[in-house]
Amino acid sequence: MVTFILRKLAAGVVVLAAISFLTYFLLYFSSANIARNILGEFASQEQVAAKEIELGLDQALLPRFFAWAGHALTGDLGTSWFTSEPVARALMTRLPVTLTVVIVSIIFIAIIATALGMAAAVKRGWIDKAVQSAAVIGDAIPSFVMAIILVTVFAIQLKLFPATSSISPDSGSAAWIASLALPVLAIVINGVTSAAQQIRSAVIKQLEKDYVRTLRSRGISEREILFKHVLRSAAPAGLTVLSLQFIGMLGGVVIIEQIFALPGMGALAVQSTTMGDIPLVMGVVLYTVVIVIIVNLLVDLINGWLNPKVRVS
Template identity: 80%
Template sequence: MLSFIAKRIAAGLVVLCAISFITYFLLYFSSASIARNILGELASQEQVVELEAQLGLDQPLLVRFITWAGDAATGNFGVSWFTTEPVVTAITSRLPITLALVIVSIIFIAALTTALGMAAAVRRGWIDRMVQGAAVIGDAIPSFVMAIVLVTVFAIQLKFFPATSSISPDSPGSAWVASLALPVIAIVINGVAGGAQQIRSAVIKQLERDYVRTLRSRGVSETDILFKHVLRSAAPAGLTVISLQFIGMLGGVTIIEQIFALPGMGSLAVQATTMADIPLVMGVVIYSVIIVIIVNLLVDIINGWLNPKVRVS
């Protein structure tokens, strides 16, 4: 198991380095007018050239990347070129909001998809038809459309929830619940349908296996078969779906955060990208990639524990 984890960590580090260089390379072509944007149109050419030298924009790409990578390896991502706020401070003040939104959503999605998927696979009938129909509807309606409907009805018209949010990591729990309730509902409604369909298919596939018939012939109860054997065997497929949804949500909550005015990573990424604030963009990218690597590692470890064949492969 240790060698299995070490290989996954090594692969994650390679991905992190590759994405870092590719992102920095792409941002290199957008840095021509950054000094002018910071100083304004009234700044002289001499002032622009001086600021470019201070920011290192006059250096070759490889030199700039090596300098940035060396600092980033020690945890120093620099400061925002436009606000002078340390990149780590800007990210850590917003990351908890995005993570809370995504983690709470994925917990509800995992619980509901497992329950609905297993019910559809075992009971069939109207539950099965409902899950399959909901999967089609869920794929057809984006989460941001559902978010707009929810904020219009429950926040603007009924005023059950705040239409906008200004929560921070030190806000009280009641403010977090009120601010995240509608965004979580919008994400869960969109994510449950497709996930339940995947769980349904995985459970049906396991129920058709020979070992299930053998367990039934030995008098093992249906409850034990479902929860001790079938669910464990179907779990890797479900975990893969959940992990993909988590990763997709991490990048897709940008629109949700904009709709509900949540001060999370999405709004920070939009702001940094619009201004071509390279240190801030790189910080957002690196933090996001690290989270994705950690999630994939945890899923691989759990899958390896559930199915030893995964560790061999």
């Protein structure tokens, strides 16, 4: 198990380094007018040149990247070029909002999709057809379209929820629940049916295997077979789907946050990319990749616990 974890961590470090360099490489060629944007159009050429030297924009790609990477390894992600706010502080004030939306959504998706997928696989009939039809419709309707519909109906017309977020650093749980209810609902509606479809297929595949017939011949109850044996064997496929959805949400939640004015990573990513604030952009990318690596590692560990053969695959 230790070797398994070390191998996964080593692969994650390689991915993190590669994505960081690629992102910095792309940003390097888009940083021509950043000093002018910071100082304004009335700044003299001498002031612009001095600002470029101060920010290190006069250096070549590799020296700039290794200087940033060296500071990042010590936990220093620099400061925003436009607001002078430390990047780590800017990220930590917005990361909880995004993670709350994504984690709560994936928990609801996991619970509902598992129940629907197992019901469709066991009962078949109209439940199975409904899940398959809903999966097609859910994939066809983007989550931001569902978000707009929910805002229009439940916030603007019925006034049951706020149309925009009221979350602030000193907000209580009531503000969080009211502000996140519709965003989470939009994501869950969009993602639950496709996950249920995958879980259904995995459960059906397990129900057709010989060990299930053997268990039934021994007189073991159907409930015990389903929840103790079939669900455990089908869990790796479901976990893989949920992990992919979680990773997709980290990027897709950007639009959701814009619609509901949530103070999350999405707004920060859009703002910093538009302005060319390289320290903030690199901070967002770094935190996102680290989260993805951690999620993949956890899924691999759970799959390894459910199926020891995964550890040596």
